[in-house]
Amino acid sequence: MALTAAKTSGLAITGVGVAAAYALSSVWPVAGALTVAVVLGIAIGSTPLLTEEHRKAVARITKRLLRAGVVLLGLQLAIPTVLALGPGTLAAVVLTVAVTFLGTLGLGKLTGVPRGLALLVATGFSICGASAIAAMEGVVERDDEDVATAVALVTCYGSLALGVLPLLAHALGLDATRTGTWAGISVHEVAQVVAAAGPAGAAAVAVAIVVKLSRVVLLAPVVAIVGATERTRRGGHAPLVPLFVLGFLAMVAVRSTGLVPAFALDVAKTASTLLLAGALFGLGCAVRLGPLLRGGGRALLLGLLSTLLVLATGFGALAAFT
Numbered sequence: 001m002a003l004t005a006a007k008t009s010g011l012a013i014t015g016v017g018v019a020a021a022y023a024l025s026s027v028w029p030v031a032g033a034l035t036v037a038v039v040l041g042i043a044i045g046s047t048p049l050l051t052e053e054h055r056k057a058v059a060r061i062t063k064r065l066l067r068a069g070v071v072l073l074g075l076q077l078a079i080p081t082v083l084a085l086g087p088g089t090l091a092a093v094v095l096t097v098a099v100t101f102l103g104t105l106g107l108g109k110l111t112g113v114p115r116g117l118a119l120l121v122a123t124g125f126s127i128c129g130a131s132a133i134a135a136m137e138g139v140v141e142r143d144d145e146d147v148a149t150a151v152a153l154v155t156c157y158g159s160l161a162l163g164v165l166p167l168l169a170h171a172l173g174l175d176a177t178r179t180g181t182w183a184g185i186s187v188h189e190v191a192q193v194v195a196a197a198g199p200a201g202a203a204a205v206a207v208a209i210v211v212k213l214s215r216v217v218l219l220a221p222v223v224a225i226v227g228a229t230e231r232t233r234r235g236g237h238a239p240l241v242p243l244f245v246l247g248f249l250a251m252v253a254v255r256s257t258g259l260v261p262a263f264a265l266d267v268a269k270t271a272s273t274l275l276l277a278g279a280l281f282g283l284g285c286a287v288r289l290g291p292l293l294r295g296g297g298r299a300l301l302l303g304l305l306s307t308l309l310v311l312a313t314g315f316g317a318l319a320a321f322t
Helices: 002-025 032-045 052-076 079-083 087-111 115-136 144-172 176-186 190-200 202-217 219-234 243-256 262-285 289-294 296-321
Strands: none
Touching (some): 002 052, 002 262, 032 115, 032 144, 052 202, 052 243, 052 262, 079 202, 087 176, 087 296, 115 144, 115 190, 115 243, 115 262, 144 190, 144 262, 144 296, 176 202, 176 296, 219 243
C-alpha cells in the first residue's frame, strides 16, 4: 500500500508539473515544454513544498517516463524523408554532429567542465537539445545538476543562435533553402530551428525541420556508442545497447513504413513530449541549486564555444558538400 501511495503521489506531482510546463511554454514557445519542465522542477525542488518522501516518489517514475518518451520520439522520424535530402546534405549533417560532439568533449576538458556535463552538452548541442540530453543522461555518470545545467545551456545558446543566424544568413546573401538548411544543421532545439528559419519564409522552415530530424536519427547510434564506452570504462554488465535505444530504432522503422496514420503520429508526438517533460521535471526536482550555481561560469563558456563550433562547422560542411 505504501509503495502504491508513493507512486500515486509521484505521478500526481509530476502531472501537475507537466501541466504547468505546458501552460508556461505556450507563453514562450521558443523555450519549449521540456525546458520549462526542468526549470519548474528545480524551482519546486528548492522549496520546502517538496519533502524527501515526495522527491523519492518522483524519482521512482522519472526513468520510466524518460525511456518511454525516447522510444516514442522515434515515430517522428521517417528514413525515406531523411534520405530525400541527398548524400551531400546528409554527409554535412554527419560531419557536423561528429565534429560538434567530439569537439565539445575536447572543449570540456579545456574549460575544466566535469566529464558527465561535457557529455550531456555535447549530445544536446550536436543533436537535438533537451530530448538528446534526456536520452543520454541514462547511460553516463553525471550529477543531477549536470542535467539541469545542460538543458539551461541549450535554452540560453539556442535562443542566441536563433537570433544571430538569420542576421548572418542575410549578411552572407544566403537564399531560403540554404538558410533553412543551415538552421536545421546548427540550431539546438526543434522550436528554435523553426524560429531561426522563420524570417526566410515557409520554404526555409520546411527544409530546416527535415534537416533537423536527420540529426535526430543520429541520437540512437551516439547514445549506443557512449553507452558501450561507459560500460567498458566502468567494467559493468549493462546491456551493450540500452533497450530504450532499440525501441527508438524500432519506432523509426515503423514510421518509415508509411503505414502509421497521421492522427496516431500526432498523438505519439504529444505523448513523447509529455513523457519527456515529466522525466525532466523529475530530474529537476532532484537538483540542488548551490552546486549548480557554483559551476556556472565554466559551463557558460563551454556552451558559448560549442555553439560557435556547431554554427561554423555546419556552415563549412554545407559549403563543402552541397
